[in-house]
Amino acid sequence: MVRLREVEASAQNRRFAVELADGATVEAVLYRGDSLCVSSQVGCAVGCPFCASGAEGLTRPLTLEELTGQVEAARALAPGLRRVTVSGVGEPLHTRALEPFLHWCRGERLAPSVTTSGGPIPRLRALLHAPHNGVTVSVHAGTASVRREAVPQGPPLDDLFAALAEELPRLSRSRQRKVALAYLMVAGLNDAPAELDAFTARAVALGARVHLYAYNPVPTSAHRPVERDAYEAAYARLRGAGLKVAMSSSARVEDNGGCGTLVAIRRAR
Numbered sequence: 001m002v003r004l005r006e007v008e009a010s011a012q013n014r015r016f017a018v019e020l021a022d023g024a025t026v027e028a029v030l031y032r033g034d035s036l037c038v039s040s041q042v043g044c045a046v047g048c049p050f051c052a053s054g055a056e057g058l059t060r061p062l063t064l065e066e067l068t069g070q071v072e073a074a075r076a077l078a079p080g081l082r083r084v085t086v087s088g089v090g091e092p093l094h095t096r097a098l099e100p101f102l103h104w105c106r107g108e109r110l111a112p113s114v115t116t117s118g119g120p121i122p123r124l125r126a127l128l129h130a131p132h133n134g135v136t137v138s139v140h141a142g143t144a145s146v147r148r149e150a151v152p153q154g155p156p157l158d159d160l161f162a163a164l165a166e167e168l169p170r171l172s173r174s175r176q177r178k179v180a181l182a183y184l185m186v187a188g189l190n191d192a193p194a195e196l197d198a199f200t201a202r203a204v205a206l207g208a209r210v211h212l213y214a215y216n217p218v219p220t221s222a223h224r225p226v227e228r229d230a231y232e233a234a235y236a237r238l239r240g241a242g243l244k245v246a247m248s249s250s251a252r253v254e255d256n257g258g259c260g261t262l263v264a265i266r267r268a269r
């Protein structure tokens with residue numbers, strides 16, 4: 001049993017606390033009335049230092065019923081729902097219910113996409129061939145050392161790119177276009193030009209599209225966003241190297257829609 005409680009709303013987004021039967025709470029966001037971002041775990045074990053969702057570590061993964069329950073509860077409020085993205089609290093590949101959930105979404109005529117830090121690698125490989133409408137791999141680094149800092153419990157950078165380089169050619173052209181890399185710019189962490197250039201070289205070799213995200217600060221982290229000028233300069237730098245790059249949409253730039261800002265609250269004992 002899943003209950004949605006609206007906690008914040010703007011002209012574009014509605015943000016919900018997702019109350020689970022055991023008393024734990026995660027979050028979901030409805031973007032523009034037709035796209036729902038759902039959570040896959042209570043907390044997260046990956047430990048990205050800029051992220052509120054994993055600030056207290058992992059409590060447990062969500063069940064299939066808890067994943068579908070978020071969608072069904074949101075659809076009662078937004079009958080125009082067309083897309084679902086597993087990009088909220090948690091690492092989707094640490095949730096065994098992910099693949100059955102993707103099949104369930106397809107059966108419900110909802111286009112499902114996933115954002116993942118990429119590990120475990122065997123599950124990433126399987127996901128790329130699963131019935132998704134998009135996979136975004138959160139990279140956030142161009143060198144191994146910054147990757148370890150930005151995504152501490154995610155797969156190492158070389159392993160991640162080696163797996164992608166093997167799997168992408170096995171996909172059809174149209175499926176390859178549904179795979180993208182994400183780079184969340186965080187001041188002082190990964191915004192140095194040399195780091196961006198190292199990431200760019202890897203992304204160009206892979207031929208992958210890139211989502212370049214602006215960071216929204218959260219109270220659980222001392223990390224800061226980059227200035228708008230630096231963000232736009234990075235966009236131009238990546239584009240100039242020949243990459244197809246998308247910036248954060250206005251819906252995701254809002255405080256209630258940004259990457260890493262959703263929260264998981266443990267059950268009070």
Ligand code: SF4
Pocket residue numbers: 044045046047048051052053054055088089090091117260
């Ligand atoms: S950004 Fe994603 S993978 Fe990293 S700690 Fe947060 S929820 Fe987990």
